[in-house]
Amino acid sequence: MVESYQNPILRGMYPDPSIVLVEDTYYMVNSTFEYYPGIALSKSTDLLNWTKVAGIIDAKEQADLSEAKSNEGIFAVCIRYINDHFYVITTNFAEFKNFIIKGKLNAEGEIIWDKQRIEIDIMGIDPDLYHENGHTYIPFTGYIDDKGTKAIQQVEIDLSSGKIIRGPEVISLGTGGRDVEGPHIIKRNDAYYLLAAEGGTGVGHMITMFKSDNLWGPFEDNVSINPIFTNRDRANETLQNIGHADLFQDVQGNWWLTCLGTRPSTIGFKQITNMGRETLLYPVDWTHEWPEINHGIPSEIVDMTAFPTHQKTLTKPQKLSVFYDSFDGPVLNPEWISLRDSLGKDAFLQDATLTLKGRHTTIEQEGTPAFLGIRQTEKAESFTVTVADTTAVNTGKIGILSMINDNHFAAILVTKQDEQFVVHRYQKVEDLVIEEPLGTLDSLPVQFELINQPATKTFTVTDGKKSLYFETSALHFSNEAIAALNTGDIQGIYALDDAEFVINKVQRKCL
Structure with missing residues (x-):
């Protein structure tokens, strides 16, 4: 039985992770910016050892990266599984287009991705995909005035065409941290939870969470729990810049959180980061109203002895392969x-x-x-x-x-x-x-x-x-x-x- 593992689980430039479970396999997507193929894709059956598979975007009809400047291109990605199909939603900042790419598993277990995208006419980035009772909703982050105020907004769309049915409407302004972004909606016990990131992708980065009885909000802050996960005030931790998260359940029904973080090196009085933002994984105890993530600490070594049901999912020891x-x-x-x-x-x-x-x-x-x-x-x-x-x-x-x-x-x-x-x-x-x-x-x-x-x-x-x-x-x-x-x-x-x-x-x- 795996008693501990080491973060990051995906090492090197793998930011903005999103994970979905389909049958007994977990699929993860990550942002790739100006690199090709666009949208990194990995899969795993044990959450600790991931197999890289071919990137999703390999045609200009999906996303044209040819004019992408450095640090542009494919921004935050979200993957979901709806009606026997994969749906990946993202932003190509080089075109400033938000779009969905649909995929289907074939008999060999490979995902065949559509070459044509479904465009979504929203002015923002970091789109999420939430589906319920035949309806599809996209929370995203964008400006709401000419003063630079960002908010989490939401639209309802027709999933087949991308046409907007309702919205955009503001559903959260966050806790007041800068750059509220990275939204994901999760439903639990008839309540809706909005997961977000705030503080900017840097030392102030943090994960925040809000709750509502209504999918359109308002999503309310709880000052006693926010930020729900961060190392912004823990300079001694080896992992920093914790943010942009996704919540998912494993084959046993246990909750986990995946997020990004960095491993800066201390050189004299400076800290420098060469690997960029990487993918982290943490067990979640969601016994009560709000989830508790890894006892509240984004640690590099994750001790699993306090999470016996989660341990059952970690069926193989972690191997950091060359x-x-x-x-x-x-x-x-x-x-x-x-x-x-x-x-x-x-x-x-x-x-x-x-x-x-x-x-x-x-x-x-x-x-x-x-x-x-x-x-x-x-x-x-x-x-x-x-x-x-x-x-x-x-x-x-x-x-x-x-x-x-x-x-x-x-x-x-x-x-x-x-x-x-x-x-x-x-x-x-x-x-x-x-x-x-x-x-x-x-x-x-x-x-x-x-x-x-x-x-x-x-x-x-x-x-x-x-x-x-x-x-x-x-x-x-x-x-x-x-x-x-x-x-x-x-x-x-x-x-x-x-x-x-x-x-x-x-x-x-x-x-």
Whole structure:
């Protein structure tokens, strides 16, 4: 029996979690912003070990991400199961469109998602989906005046067309914290509960809850319980920025809460965050009128001994697995993501290798460069790329790159001049650009490596005989550096111009 587990349960940039149970399987969605495919999807039968499956948005008819700026794109996502179908609702901030995508399980247990979306004409973000007695309601957050006042509003829609039947109407102003958002409605014992987040996605973030006898409110605050879950006044806790939650029941009928949080590193007198917002999970005791979440403390280690009925759902020990890809499958591992669109024929699997063809588009151009990345998942971890000898640098460049947005990134890049391979550092920190040669290698690189530490990132390349490297501060890739918490660090392979970068294997592991 699992006596404890460790948060986050989804590590790296997996914010705004929403979970639904269908038969014996839990399905989770997360926001992806400018990364492609849009809307991360994972599934589990034990709540602690999650399998990544293909992202939901893979067509422009669903959502056009091609013009998404950094920290834009797919915002908060909600997943629900209604009348034997999955419904995912979200906002594409790049188009400022709210929409639903419908899906259906096939005989093989895969969800087939509609390519056409159902648009909802609301002015706001963070839409929820609540269905009752054949009626569908969407709470969302948006401005209600020209002074910047936000409120939770609600509409009733026709689920098949998205047409608004009633609303929008304000159902809550929150407790008075800034940026009331992330609404979800839950019905229990003939009462309606409104779950929300307030305080902004930062150190003041908190989860709040309201109650009403009427679905249209008013939803009333209870000062004795709000905020219902937060670490805003607990600077000593390893998890911070707790907010944007969803409540759901397991196969035993027990209540759980999933929410986002961060794991900042303390560097001297500073705290910096490189993984972005991650997915947390907590048992909930809802014996009385209001739920009690993990004894009120958002802890990193969750002690389950006081939750014996919840323990029955945790049927397998938690495994924090490494990422290893030798490219021997028929399709690319779903953990790989690109920027804003598919790379199409410029990235393909063949003979247990991945080939990435270079493009003229660069990282800082807000387009779709030849970049494939995976999330940084630990404060101290390595990212190692083994290069195939069929790689052709030609007149282009190959290398590895770590980024948090298109103005804060660094890469170690290799070009070919005559019979030598020239190694360069290329880094951008806002408007500062660093370009410097690091030396030469006599032969084609056999390995690139990035060593992430809480305070530093070290980029290395070797041809097996000689190694060249540079080190830079992790602060430059932090949420604090870009003054935004939407995204986290992504590390990956990068090719420019006519280079053909061929990879044998990639590994990410905790140090």
